[in-house]
Amino acid sequence: MTTNKILLINSERLGIRNSVTIQKAEAFLRILNTKTAAKTISDAAKIVLCLDLAATSLGVGFDKNTALKLAGLRKGVYQNNLNNLEKMLDLDKPLTISELCVQLSCTEIKETAETILQSYKEHDTKIKDIRHPQYVAAAVFTSCKLKRVKVDKSQLRAISRLKLSQWNELLEEFGKFAASLGLSRIKEAKKNASTEQEELMEVVETSLKTKSMNKEDKMEDYDVWRERILHKASAEVLQREMKND
Incomplete structure (x- = not known):
């Protein structure tokens, strides 16, 4: 299987179907094949790394997890090789x-x-x-x-x-x-806002309960008041009758 065929298969597996990105990866690969230092990297890994570099340079999303599997490399080794290829291709520009x-x-x-x-x-x-x-x-x-x-x-x-x-x-x-x-106060502000809202709800609930209790108290006080007034009136009538006698 030719290198270009493998590159197309891997680009498909990585979800890269943009022809510009694929062509850029092919160009990177051709340059690297002329450099002795790049021969220490396996062809399979080199193809995936070139696709990564092409996608990054064009601002195209790239599936790192799938790339690691296809390249057969651990994360640290993968990134080190990527950094080295960037230097070889003069792509070692500041990361933004x-x-x-x-x-x-x-x-x-x-x-x-x-x-x-x-x-x-x-x-x-x-x-x-x-x-x-x-x-x-x-x-x-x-x-x-x-x-x-x-x-x-x-x-x-x-x-x-x-x-x-x-x-x-x-x-x-x-x-x-x-x-x-x-x-760092972004999360704290949200937390405080949530706490304040909870406290406000507690105050409202307490207020409603108090009003309800006060209402009941008022009804009870009226009955007591009525009974007291009747007793008082009866006592006053009795006192008058006693004076008149």
Whole structure:
């Protein structure tokens, strides 16, 4: 089976039917086949990686889970090979929030992530390599956490190109920074609003119960009052009769 045939079969399995994306992947593959360093990667994995790079460069959605199965690679190894191929193809351009959100299918957190990243850049002017993908990955993960959007943390860590300890440290830093911007209060505000609503409902229910009880009390007080007035009237009549006698 020819390489192009395998590429078409894999693109179909990955749900990529756009001819432009397929042609771009074919072009990447031709270039890589001329590079000695790329020969350390199996042909099957190389084809899938080229489809990944083509889809990402064109902003087309890509099924990472299926890609990992087709390439026969673990997540970390897959991402490392992807990074190496990017360099070989001179595609090692800065990763953007928009591109990563499309790749992870979490475009709803894009604005929040961009706010965090831009504020972080302005806050820490000593960052030497802001082009490094760790900052974009951390901003996206932090935003997903704030918005309660599920995302593959291990995949983001691989994209960040950091060791696990470094990644966790960066996430802690971004979490605190987001809190300083007031963004961590999003969930808290919703929680407080819910609590206030519950308290309001309790007050209303208590008020209604009190009114109902007061109404019953008033009816009972009237009967007592009526009985007391009758007794008082009878006593006054009796006193008058006694005086007259």
